[in-house]
Amino acid sequence: MIQVSQLTKRFDIRTAVDNVSFAVEKGEILGFMGPNGAGKSTTMRMITGYLPPSSGTAVIGGRDIAQDGLSARKMIGYLPENAPVYREMTVQGFLGFIAEVRGFAGSRRRKAVSDAIEKCFLTEVGNQSIGTLSKGFKQRVCFAQCILHDPPYLILDEPTDGLDPNQKHEVRQMIRNMSAEKAVILSTHILDEVDAVCTRVIIIDDGKLVADDTPDGLRKRSKTHGAVSMLVSEALPEGLAEEIGRLADVSEYQVSDDPAGFRLRAFPRQPGLPIAPQILSLASNRGARIQSVFVEQGRLDEVFRAITTSDAGDSSTRSV
């Protein structure tokens, strides 16, 4: 388990990470989200022992990163932001070097390197020097570096940054395949990615933790969660929209033109209130020709925006 408690980092006058606490269990993939500059990378650097925290601790598998950093770092695989690698080395040479530093020798070392190369689909470029590879390959080389010792804890800073959609898919696939017996923290600002791989999400804004939930749980906070969207062909019966708007559980409604007729959207007073049955019976009583109806699930980007821009007043100081 990775246990982060009250982690804080101050740079001169600016507090980059402010009293952040959370825990990640084996089998979980924790998505770490936040606007650029919110403190994601700083937090990860403290968890991996690269930056000493101003206060607070991170305990990795029972080892405190500050007190017993060496044993803690042995259990971590870390993919730093922008996937730094030694460009002049070959893929084989680089992974061999990492394996050696991690204490692998002889046939164990060769096996660790060849396994990592296979898992990250690097076989065809094994003997090329890393500087000649494309960005996607470089990212995978650095990824191979962090899983080479089969660590129980993976910390990945924007693992799919700068990759094309196919490569993103491959990297996510690799993360999912390994997640059963590992605890994974990955930072991203791609909302699809959270949906695709994460079992839990935390959002930090301006250094503070502002949400800790499952992707579904977050989506339920969206004001469009439970909204009913109905497509009516030909004309909308006179006064139907107003009548729906007067329902006790409906807060507001929208009517828009659609090539096939009219689209009516009604929003519940509270996210998740079941308003569909009332709307449907109302509409069929009035003889509306309903083509399709669906209940919206809510959107992560809405929730993300709502959470991270609510205190617009002090967000202006963030870019200092």
Next chain:
Amino acid sequence: MRIQESSNTVRALLKRELAGYFTSPVAYVFIVIFLMLIGFFTFYISRLFEAGQADLRGFFEWHPWVFLFLIPAAAMRLWADERRLGTMELVLTLPVTTAEAILAKFFAAWIFLGICLALTFPTVATVSYLGDPDMGAVVCGYVGSFLMAGAFLSIGSMTSSMTRSQVISFILSVVICLFFILAGYPPVTEAVSGWAPSWLVGFISRLGFLSHFASIKRGVLDLRDIVYFLSVMIFMLSANGVILENRRTA
């Protein structure tokens, strides 16, 4: 157990570092320039042949001055480059202590400088073919020169950890090395003696590389000179460690 582990780590880092010199053109350019400069000074300025003496004082005499510019150039990439490329974050989040990383880098660079020094062997061969030099003095000169190279290198390693710009590292390092070379010279001690307490003036005047190298190049390997160079290295590398621990920011 821990020591075993530690030495394995240092060896792995050192091997990569040393191989890094020879997979880039840096090493070859450096070696060629070093040998040409040393050769030029030895044979055209000191006129080793015309001096008619079977010793290598005219050869060792120039080492501090060649080192002054070339060693900061060799050392400037040690940390600045890793910081710039982000690989420092990669290495220092492996199960590696700061001390291990510093020592590995330092020893790799020192071994590289040792190889450069060893490649000056034709000069020794020439002199011993022409005459009968005191081989003890020659060995002693090489040991002293190697120690002094280590001291220069530790300064370069320290300045390299202060910045991500290799140019800044180079300039800082040259200035500090120049200070150490000139520290024993009267103009420097006079500039300081006006305001500093006398113990400080005495301290600075004994800090000079040249006075410590002077007896070595004559063939006298004094324990005090060895201790001096080693303590410069230990001091600079410790400072290097403190800087790294404190400057681990973006």
